Amino acid sequence: MERQGADRIRLGMVGGGRDAFIGGVHRIASRIDDQFELVAGCFSSTEEKSRASGADLGLNKDRVYGDFAEMAKREARLKSGIEAVAIVTPNHMHAAVAREFLKRGIHVICDKPLTSTLPDAKKLAKTAEASDALFVLTHNYTGYPMVRQAREMVAAGEIGAVRVVQVEYPQDWLTEATEETGQKQASWRTDPARSGAGGSTGDIGTHAFNLAGFVTGLKLEALAADLQSFVSGRQLDDNAHVMLRYEGGARGMLWCSQVAPGNENALRLRVYGETGGLEWAQETPNVLRHAPFGEPVRLLTRAGAGTGAAAGRVTRIPAGHPEGYLEGFANLYSEAAAALRARQSGTKLDADVVFPGIAEGLEGVAFVDACVRSSKRNGAWVNLAL
Amino acid sequence: MERQGADRIRLGMVGGGRDAFIGGVHRIASRIDDQFELVAGCFSSTEEKSRASGADLGLNKDRVYGDFAEMAKREARLKSGIEAVAIVTPNHMHAAVAREFLKRGIHVICDKPLTSTLPDAKKLAKTAEASDALFVLTHNYTGYPMVRQAREMVAAGEIGAVRVVQVEYPQDWLTEATEETGQKQASWRTDPARSGAGGSTGDIGTHAFNLAGFVTGLKLEALAADLQSFVSGRQLDDNAHVMLRYEGGARGMLWCSQVAPGNENALRLRVYGETGGLEWAQETPNVLRHAPFGEPVRLLTRAGAGTGAAAGRVTRIPAGHPEGYLEGFANLYSEAAAALRARQSGTKLDADVVFPGIAEGLEGVAFVDACVRSSKRNGAWVNLAL
Amino acid sequence: MERQGADRIRLGMVGGGRDAFIGGVHRIASRIDDQFELVAGCFSSTEEKSRASGADLGLNKDRVYGDFAEMAKREARLKSGIEAVAIVTPNHMHAAVAREFLKRGIHVICDKPLTSTLPDAKKLAKTAEASDALFVLTHNYTGYPMVRQAREMVAAGEIGAVRVVQVEYPQDWLTEATEETGQKQASWRTDPARSGAGGSTGDIGTHAFNLAGFVTGLKLEALAADLQSFVSGRQLDDNAHVMLRYEGGARGMLWCSQVAPGNENALRLRVYGETGGLEWAQETPNVLRHAPFGEPVRLLTRAGAGTGAAAGRVTRIPAGHPEGYLEGFANLYSEAAAALRARQSGTKLDADVVFPGIAEGLEGVAFVDACVRSSKRNGAWVNLAL
């Protein structure tokens, strides 16, 4: 996936200054396959902070902005302005920022969840659909090779019609009221104004929900949720139990938690069909457990025997040399690069190129919204139709 | 736990003839610590089969019966008649059999679930309470040393107040319609007349439910369940998703399944409290994962460093030499022996001796009943109060 | 493997009184399948201790002895005297005890290593060969079902000609000078007079060596060893590194240690052939990892899909319900029972019945002897031919 011949895509970034977490991840991800070059940014809404971060990154001063709208305007006019922008702000800013770039034809690579409210998400979806620019949502776990392998196997019928989905994403970093210590990540992620109506559901539940849909290809029809805020004074859910009903009869459970000691980022998906099962865990992402019913369990490994084309095209190094989170994330950036180049050159995009976009973003916000509504109605089943 | 000085307890058995599974398990469990000696039995309702099984086991012919009521009557009159009986029939027979022995003062060691219906369970509970005889229910997973360790740690506050319980028991042996092939186990376990209203919920869900309660010491207040019968033509649930609300505010999820390929007997419990987490899995039962919040995860092993008295008193061999299912089961038999000897001698039972009894049996049947009722009411919350 | 019809075999025991470890293991192992009944014993060379232990176990007083030779003599004369004896003393006593029983036609089930010296072993081998009685050596790891599975697969050519053997048995219980605290196990196991010339090599290295030979069917031709006594003042090796050359060209390494913190009984065997690999670990004994070259690794589980007859005939309970150390040990007792009954009845022993005997015992002592000799000669290659 290393860049072959073409020039690097000029990339801007909104958010991701000092103290931020995900901005740095996006930058590494954009560099791994050498497809992008970061040339501009508005790294903070405080101009001074933005400038300091820009200097850290060695950007030209005149490409560092204190205001994202100004950045969008000016970059759109520059001869060698950015071709794409990575949006890595807190959730509530995604929509406003994205719109400024989309309407100027600048491609958007946006962190999840799409927005902090469902109305925002719907509005943004319309803007995105109306724009010529591409919209990529970084549900990065879909970039892991063995997740691609699982998806390919389900699609090929290797486990038969799916019956049961078990997906979970436990963490423990909010076991205590860390948000009260001033820690920046904890602070905005537990704040309804910046995160939206979902806490753990929005931050990690959406990843779990998206992953299950990505692998199984199933649409969620309805859910019943029981949300909790275990830490005293916390406004958003820090733990959620959700029962799932998919179209076509598959059923599932989703658990996400930020108060489960001993869990770091223990995203795990298990899918059981009429003739087999698949299990994958983010913390050991190079292995996919495949259980053909009535045969011994098989351990498929990234780049190892028995893996297919879908995983192969997003893998860089030999089996047994672990690829991790950043490589999975980088795969989305490379998919975005492929899509963007195809659009720029007017060629048809290879059908193998896969990435979450505006539709998945809208579904994710609808999922959070449904969780919150169901929980308020004491776990009643809520439809996900948009 | 090996018998010390005392005579072996004279044991009878009802059920457990040729083709049965759990009868053999009970017999091994009763022998491991040499506390019991099997001397009588009614191994089948067909007299001929019962006699054949009795001969296999080397019993005296005159202690082998074709009718359990006759057995109860005669053994109660014999000078060296049985002191205890193990009931290992299909579920629908438990109540009737137990009553015959209880009312004659013969101690009962009964397989789970207690009965196939809630009214039966309530009635049996009354009989048991009225009897001088002991009633032991073999929720055998409570016999595992590291389950005892977990229980002791929760009680000692080592993980703080419990917030979240995740318990699951997936299997795959009913992925296909095995009951239609005449396989005996599949046949009665999927038959409402013999199993009761719950399929996977009764057979394994009750184990999961019981285990969670045993370790946490929490009472389940209410549940919301979504039950499925994935295999065409199957009358009972073969997969169940349940959300749990415990007294005091803890919340949980329970999943049980008999259609999850790649799972053999993957019972697994995870409990998260305010200051730590515990994880245990039946298939690797000698390890307990303890995560004190803010410290590295610790692997506690049976008989290993850092384990306490509760696990120590039910362990036989050094750390690193795995004990398994049969040893855990045997621990219940040894607990039963201790309780029975205390009762016979009129001494106070050591407070460390722990085993599930009639109360846990009643709760288990109520759990199944609540699952079925909730699912019929589209997953509405159902109270468990009896 | 539960006893079918026949009477229990009358068993005696030498050694295994209070404080002992392996005696209790033998007793449980003998009971699990109900093939034996312990009726006599000389549990200690101190008569008083022997009597106390016999009382603990509920034996008739007149079947408890203070002298093993007297026991052999009297039991041989009794009408219902013991048919077999379990020898569970420290190593240096094995030979003398065994001879007393063998020469009277009483079958012997003896713990390993066979003896504490090679001359003793050779002499005992002659006695055993001259006797009508059976000699069973409890290299108990050969009783694990998945070890049987591995052996069957190698024999069937499923991994091709064996090239490489990696076997190890690390423990940590002698990391400190525990023998100086008076702990009984540590004390005799580090004492040349009672253990023989090998420390870790004799106690656990012999198990590793035996296991490798059992699974691969290969004879060891030569070895080069580097032995250490890391704990100051310790006379016997507590760690050993050994390179192995098998007949036919396979090569291997063996590591045993009693000073490797974090290892309980981490016996592990890995065998690699021209077309596949097998891996098995004692602490998770129900799984066998099979790697057919060029295909995904398969996890074979006891009683699970894809396992064969050899494992099946020594398995008691369904897949996913772990069997452990005691069940593996019990399998040797059941094999012994089968062999003994065949000999008693004059019928041909089923070829499936497999257990280590005098030959394996002699090989084990020769292995220890060779390790010690090689190490003294600075790791020179030493031949194992007897």
Next chain:
Amino acid sequence: MERQGADRIRLGMVGGGRDAFIGGVHRIASRIDDQFELVAGCFSSTEEKSRASGADLGLNKDRVYGDFAEMAKREARLKSGIEAVAIVTPNHMHAAVAREFLKRGIHVICDKPLTSTLPDAKKLAKTAEASDALFVLTHNYTGYPMVRQAREMVAAGEIGAVRVVQVEYPQDWLTEATEETGQKQASWRTDPARSGAGGSTGDIGTHAFNLAGFVTGLKLEALAADLQSFVSGRQLDDNAHVMLRYEGGARGMLWCSQVAPGNENALRLRVYGETGGLEWAQETPNVLRHAPFGEPVRLLTRAGAGTGAAAGRVTRIPAGHPEGYLEGFANLYSEAAAALRARQSGTKLDADVVFPGIAEGLEGVAFVDACVRSSKRNGAWVNLAL
């Protein structure tokens, strides 16, 4: 570790054209922290191939060379010529290439093993010592955060004086005679002319040897080796068994193999000291198992609780988000960048910056040489003193 303010270091590459494996790894590693920019290269000794590879990578045509000596000469003269060169050719070329750059003051980042012969290595060491330029050898496993953690713990005495080292690096990719199929990697790695006298010992044994020394800080004094070429017709060893004696009394074993089916890149290090043990495996590199003697095993995780400064400074993302092989490799590039910038600016290098250099390279070649000599002398102990 992301570049902060400074300009990128101008990097050249020798080797690493189409079909190569490790060249691409070096390029990604150099980009991850944005410290380097690839601006020149001689990607193949065939000029045409070199040019094609340079075009793939988007280099300026006049910075792509067909001859490495010419590249060194011209780049040294250019105003903005390369500051450092990555050498990723087959082993036999390392020395000649390195010399050309070193003697012109261009820093060298060289793949391992240092050279294909010991005389070459000694000569190169002299050149490197005489040069102002830096020499970095990419024993990349030393870049893994949890390897740094282990090293820091050993140095801090957390496991006491080291007694036993167990290190192994099994693979399976040469189980068959792949070199005869024309596969490029197999072909040069099994060719004495290009690889040197060691096959598996040179390719992966050196990594294992280096890792053990890096973590323990111990010097190897002597070794005894038994090398094999299992695949018919293969000239170099494809499996090696080595016993190790370290200065100060620690002992060890090293196994490397390319014919062990089911092993991908299963490098694994275990170190046992007087008061504790440490275990690390490359395929799950984010976890370090720490066993303080007499306490439960602790699982230390990258960026998790209980980890120290040494791991922290080479970690990028939160605990539970796996970093892998490329990130570990990138850490060496970032260390090289730090060292290079310090040298350029004349400032003292931070003592935390750690990377293997010429000394480790020389030791590695001496290790291979000693293995081969020992094996030829039937496993005699061979000294490693240079």
